[in-house]
Amino acid sequence: MTEKSREYKVDYLARVEGEGALYVKVRDGEVVDVKFKIFESPRLFEAFLLGRMYYEVPDITARICGICPIAYMMSSTHAIEQILGVSVEGPLRQLRRLIYCGEWIESHMLHAFLLHLPDFLGYDDAMQMAKYHHDLVKKALRVKKIGNDLVALIGGREVHPINVCVGGFYKTPTRDKLSNMKDELKQGKELTKELIMWLSKLDFPDFEQDYEFVSLKHPNEYPMNEGRIVSNKGLDIAVNQFEEYIIEEQVPHSTALHTYIKGRGSYMVGPLARVNLNRNMLHDESKELLKQVGFPEQCNNPFMSIIARVAETLYAFEESLSIIDVYTEPDRPRVEVVAREGRGCACTEAPRGILYHRYDLSPEGTVISAKIIPPTAQNQKRIEDDLRTIAPSIIKLPHSKAVWRFEQAIRNYDPCISCATHFLRLQVDEE
Amino acid sequence: MGRKPKLAIFKFTSCDGCQLSLLNLENELLEISRAVEISYFIEASKRVLKGPYEIGLVEGSISTPHQLELIKEARRNCRKLVAIGACATAGGIQALRNWKGSNELMKYVYAAPDYIDTLDKSTPISEHVNVDFELRGCPINKFQLLEIVSAYLAGRAPSIPNHSVCVECKLNWNVCVMVSEGVPCLGPVTHAGCGALCPSYRRGCYGCYGPKELANVASLAKHLIKTGRNRGETIRLFRLFNAWAPGFREVESLVD
Numbered sequence: 040m041t042e043k044s045r046e047y048k049v050d051y052l053a054r055v056e057g058e059g060a061l062y063v064k065v066r067d068g069e070v071v072d073v074k075f076k077i078f079e080s081p082r083l084f085e086a087f088l089l090g091r092m093y094y095e096v097p098d099i100t101a102r103i104c105g106i107c108p109i110a111y112m113m114s115s116t117h118a119i120e121q122i123l124g125v126s127v128e129g130p131l132r133q134l135r136r137l138i139y140c141g142e143w144i145e146s147h148m149l150h151a152f153l154l155h156l157p158d159f160l161g162y163d164d165a166m167q168m169a170k171y172h173h174d175l176v177k178k179a180l181r182v183k184k185i186g187n188d189l190v191a192l193i194g195g196r197e198v199h200p201i202n203v204c205v206g207g208f209y210k211t212p213t214r215d216k217l218s219n220m221k222d223e224l225k226q227g228k229e230l231t232k233e234l235i236m237w238l239s240k241l242d243f244p245d246f247e248q249d250y251e252f253v254s255l256k257h258p259n260e261y262p263m264n265e266g267r268i269v270s271n272k273g274l275d276i277a278v279n280q281f282e283e284y285i286i287e288e289q290v291p292h293s294t295a296l297h298t299y300i301k302g303r304g305s306y307m308v309g310p311l312a313r314v315n316l317n318r319n320m321l322h323d324e325s326k327e328l329l330k331q332v333g334f335p336e337q338c339n340n341p342f343m344s345i346i347a348r349v350a351e352t353l354y355a356f357e358e359s360l361s362i363i364d365v366y367t368e369p370d371r372p373r374v375e376v377v378a379r380e381g382r383g384c385a386c387t388e389a390p391r392g393i394l395y396h397r398y399d400l401s402p403e404g405t406v407i408s409a410k411i412i413p414p415t416a417q418n419q420k421r422i423e424d425d426l427r428t429i430a431p432s433i434i435k436l437p438h439s440k441a442v443w444r445f446e447q448a449i450r451n452y453d454p455c456i457s458c459a460t461h462f463l464r465l466q467v468d469e470e
Numbered sequence: 471m472g473r474k475p476k477l478a479i480f481k482f483t484s485c486d487g488c489q490l491s492l493l494n495l496e497n498e499l500l501e502i503s504r505a506v507e508i509s510y511f512i513e514a515s516k517r518v519l520k521g522p523y524e525i526g527l528v529e530g531s532i533s534t535p536h537q538l539e540l541i542k543e544a545r546r547n548c549r550k551l552v553a554i555g556a557c558a559t560a561g562g563i564q565a566l567r568n569w570k571g572s573n574e575l576m577k578y579v580y581a582a583p584d585y586i587d588t589l590d591k592s593t594p595i596s597e598h599v600n601v602d603f604e605l606r607g608c609p610i611n612k613f614q615l616l617e618i619v620s621a622y623l624a625g626r627a628p629s630i631p632n633h634s635v636c637v638e639c640k641l642n643w644n645v646c647v648m649v650s651e652g653v654p655c656l657g658p659v660t661h662a663g664c665g666a667l668c669p670s671y672r673r674g675c676y677g678c679y680g681p682k683e684l685a686n687v688a689s690l691a692k693h694l695i696k697t698g699r700n701r702g703e704t705i706r707l708f709r710l711f712n713a714w715a716p717g718f719r720e721v722e723s724l725v726d
Contacts, residue, residue, distance in 0.1 A: 053516040056486045080483045080534045080588060087566040091706065098676065102563050102711065105487020124631060145494075153493060153514060164515030166503040176500070184496035195667045197494055198487040198609035199678070359568050372672075446516075454646040455486075 043067060045434070047442050052449065054154040054164070056106055057456025062292075063430055067128070070430040070432050075422045075449060077293040079456045084255040088409040092117050093378060093400055094205050100396070100411065101199050103431065104455060108148065109142040110389030113264055114396040114411075119205050121383030122400050123376045130369040131207040132264075137171040137217075137240055137362045138203070139263050139387075140355040144186025145197065146390035147310070147348040147355075150453040151238075152179035155345050158447040159241050163460070174239060178230050182352065185227040188375070189359060192220060203449045207373030217363045224363070228356035232328060235349050239332035246429055247339040249420070251303065252312035255388055261320040261354060264387045269316060270306065271337070287412065295416045295456070305420035308392025309452060310347040311338060315392065322357035325350050341425060341451040378404025389414050391453050418452045425451070475524035475623060478510035481543050482530030482537050483564055483592060488555035489513055489529045492614035498616060505623065506590050521547030527615075528601075531557040533564060533592040545599040550622050553595040554615060556608035556711040560680050564610075565592040565714035575621060593714070603628055606661045608678040608711035614663060631662050634682045635675050638666035647674055654694050659685035659717070676710060681717030688724040701725050 049061040058079040060061040064072040084103055088096060100115045101108035113135060120127060127135065152175075153165040162168040168177040187197040193212055194200025202209050244446040255262035269275045276284055288297040299308055315337050318326065329350050338347070384397035392414030425448050433441045479489050493499065493514060502508075509519035526548030532541060545551055553559050561568065568591045595601055605614055614630055621628040635657040639646070647653040649671050655674035657666065661682040668675045681687065687708070694704045708721040 051512055053512045054514065056490075056513060060480065080537070082483060082533075082562075082564040083567060084563075087563070092703075095706070096708075099563065099710070102485050102487075105490045134583065148488075149493060157516075163517035164508075164511075166500070166515070167510060167517070169500055169503070173500075180496040180499060187494055187496070194607075195671055196664070198490060201668050201673065201676075204673075209668075210671040218575040422553070 045438075047434075047438070047445060049442060049446060052446060054157070055454045055456060056104075056448060057454075059454060059456045061426075061442075061448075061449065063214070063426060065430065065434050068431075068434070070427055073423050073425065073426045073430065074292045075142070075419055077295045077456055078295055085411055088406045091406050092131070093123070093255045093398075093404040095408065096398070096406065097148060097197075097203055097205065097224065098201075103411070103413070105198050105457060106146050107142060107389050109139055109192045109194070109390070110387060110394050112200070113139060113387040114169075114385050114389075114394045115398075116203065116205050116389060117264060117334070117385035118383045118396045118398050119179075119400070120376070121207070121385060122381040122398065123379060125206060125374050125376055127207055127374055130367055131211070131373070134208065134211060134361045135368065136263055137359055138190055138200070140359045140362075141186050141189030143355045143390050143421075144352050145183050145190060147352045148179055148183035148186060151345050151348045151352075152176065152183070155447075155450050155453070156238075158443070158450060159345075175234075181235060182227050182230050182234065186355075187202075187354075188223065189220065192216065204373060206376050207369075207371075209372060211369055211372045214366055214368055217366055221360060221363060224356055224359050228324070228353065228360070231349060231353045231356060232324070235328055235332060235346065235353065238346055238349060239334075240329050241345075243340060245340075246342060246432075248428060249427065250312075250339060251300065251306040252315050253291050253300075253306045253393065253417075254313040254316045254388060254392060256316060257320070261317050261358070261387050268311050268386060268393065270300075271316065272303070274300065279341075279384050280393070281384065281386065281412075282397070282410075285412070285417075287416075293419065295419060296412075297420045298412060298417045299420055305424050306417070307341070307421045308414050308417050309344065310351050310390075311341065311344040313388060314338070314347040314350060318429050321350070322361070323460050324357055325354040328353060341448070344451050344453075367427060378402070391415060391455055394419060413455070415452070415454045415456060418454065420450055422449055422454070474505070476509040476519060476521070477506040477619070478521065478523040478526045478544070478548060479513070480510070480526060480528045480530075480540070481513065481722050482528065482541070482558070482595075483533040484530030484555065484557040484562065485606040486513060486529070487609040488558075489527070491610055491615055492527075495612050495616060502616075502619070506619070523548045524550065525619060526551045528553050528558050528595050529555055531561045531592045531594060532589070532598055534588050536566075536587075538589075538598060541595060541598050541654070543633060550602045551595075552603045552605060552618055553601045554605045555610050556606065556678065557592075558595045559604040559606055559711040560715035561592045561594050563711045563713070565708060567592060568714055605630065607663050607680045611663050611665075632683060633661055633662050633684070634658055635660040635664065635669070635679070638662050639669045641672055642666050644669045647672060652697060654699055654703075656690070656707060659687050659690050673680060677708065677718065678711050680715045681711035685717050687717055687721060687726065691721055691725045695725060
């Protein structure tokens with residue numbers, strides 16, 4: 040028999056957040072089908088936001104994701120504030136940035152060291168890896184914990200913080216309370232430098248693509264809560280033009296909607312995109328370290344996203360320290376708001392990439408429409424494109440190694456499937 | 471050396487936040503992995519060891535036909551089965567669909583809802599199988615999770631306080647936000663576990679740990695209405711992450 044077909048599949052992908060699967064089918068050495076499936080059951084957030092009051096939205100949307108609740112709280116509060124005609128400035132704006140730094144740290148460290156690094160070293164998980172790299176894992180856990188402590192210090196707890204609201208916070212931290220965290224943050228910063236040096240010695244698969252990287256861009260700072268949406272291929276739009284340029288479509292193999300840039304195709308969001316597009320906005324130490332480890336000016340290798348993730352962790356420590364240094368307690372914990380009718384949208388940089396929210400409110404402040412486009416939904420199509428292009432080199436490997444490498448290619452994106460569902464599953468078929 | 475007891479973590483419909491609590495025990499995680507064999511934990515590991523498992527932790531609610539089968543299998547495979555978090559103990563926020571049915575809601579999110587297989591209702595684990603312990607919270611308190619695992623390993627009953635958030639608030643010396651500022655607060659009827667976090671930040675409790683045993687929801691709901699909240703607002707307060715929990719579920723009929 041000359042026709043040979045093989046399937047590569049993983050019915051339930053490990054080390055990603057949520058339920059996804061991989062499917063790749065190869066016939067006569069040609070890749071004929073690639074699916075990054077999402078079978079996470081839908082939770083229908085956009086539907087049950089209808090009829091809720093605007094002030095309930097941040098707490099509800101936080102529950103979309105246990106890893107990045109701050110992202111959901113930030114995108115929703117900014118969108119609603121646009122409708123209500125207020126902007127949050129000064130120390131309150133800086134506190135929002137500070138809590139986001141905490142989330143970037145804990146989420147990036149979780150992914151880089153507990154979920155992604157075992158792929159590079161060939162371990163099933165971080166606990167197995169710790170038997171051979173005990174100090175490394177301990178340091179990574181220590182850094183992760185500092186990120187979580189920062190979120191909890193401002194937000195009340197690390198998962199689903201309670202202190203974020205439309206207009207600002209319920210209660211702002213005292214200067215002393217923040218200053219007390221400085222030693223830990225400095226320690227985290229130094230540990231992160233060591234970790235980056237360690238990661239830079241990894242063996243990265245030789246794989247580059249001509250990506251369209253998309254992120255926010257802000258004139259004065261590394262992007263988090265504000266900015267225009269830009270790409271390396273000429274996209275440069277205001278957030279309220281998002282839906283004109285970025286199209287969502289439903290595909291049968293995913294409970295997450297796919298997205299693409301109108302007239303072009305898939306694109307990448309997340310740390311690699313952000314670093315590529317905003318490297319000049321990093322602080323000195325993270326900039327310097329990237330140079331030191333020889334990170335390319337424009338990095339087109341998705342496997343190296345692990346470096347970008349930890350470089351951003353370092354940035355988040357630098358940024359936290361500089362925010363705390365000049366923090367003064369605001370007079371009021373939040374800007375007062377009054378309900379009014381209108382449409383508003385916002386995009387913020389979740390750890391995994393841009394997170395778009397758009398709402399319509401009634402004159403009384405009731406939600407009458409809601410749309411949420413999470414980063415993993417945006418990366419899905421790009422992930423499938425990566426699997427398709429990397430497949431010819433991978434299928435030469437023994438089957439189990441090939442499957443492992445396919446999985447690693449997915450984990451490059453730190454997919455958060457719980458988020459993407461309305462959102463993932465991977466299976467590879469070889470014929 | 472004896473064989474280590476096996477621990478399994480199952481996920482159903484949820485946000486991953488509660489199982490993440492285990493990975494958020496950064497200071498204890500490596501110690502835990504020495505005390506138990508983490509045998510099934512897809513979010514953290516590719517390695518899958520066969521059951522039976524000494525302890526199974528279940529995150530998430532049952533909301534698809536497939537999950538109905540999986541939860542029964544999980545029960546058969548675990549000596550102790552613990553439901554963790556509001557999704558697993560009460561159906562979660564996705565149980566808001568239980569009032570409308572999911573078809574109408576699905577149309578709103580997905581253009582072609584036919585591809586998607588879900589049940590009409592999102593329900594807690596205990597509605598389908600026998601559960602040894604229910605750990606409340608949206609999200610759970612990670613130290614309470616550690617207590618449950620430690621207790622079962624030691625062969626004793628877990629010690630988890632079941633009083634109300636009000637009691638925790640007093641223990642924190644908080645000034646009551648409802649009495650002093652008229653802020654609506656579910657503290658009197660909500661299960662303890664968070665350490666009265668919201669009132670400590672000058673906001674009312676929003677009930678993320680669900681109703682405590684024998685909570686007098688009717689009395690609180692009437693008080694809220696008497697002090698100026700309208701009916702819709704009062705019902706909405708209970709219609710969040712534990713909306714389907716008995717106690718909160720009936721709130722609509724209690725405010726007529």
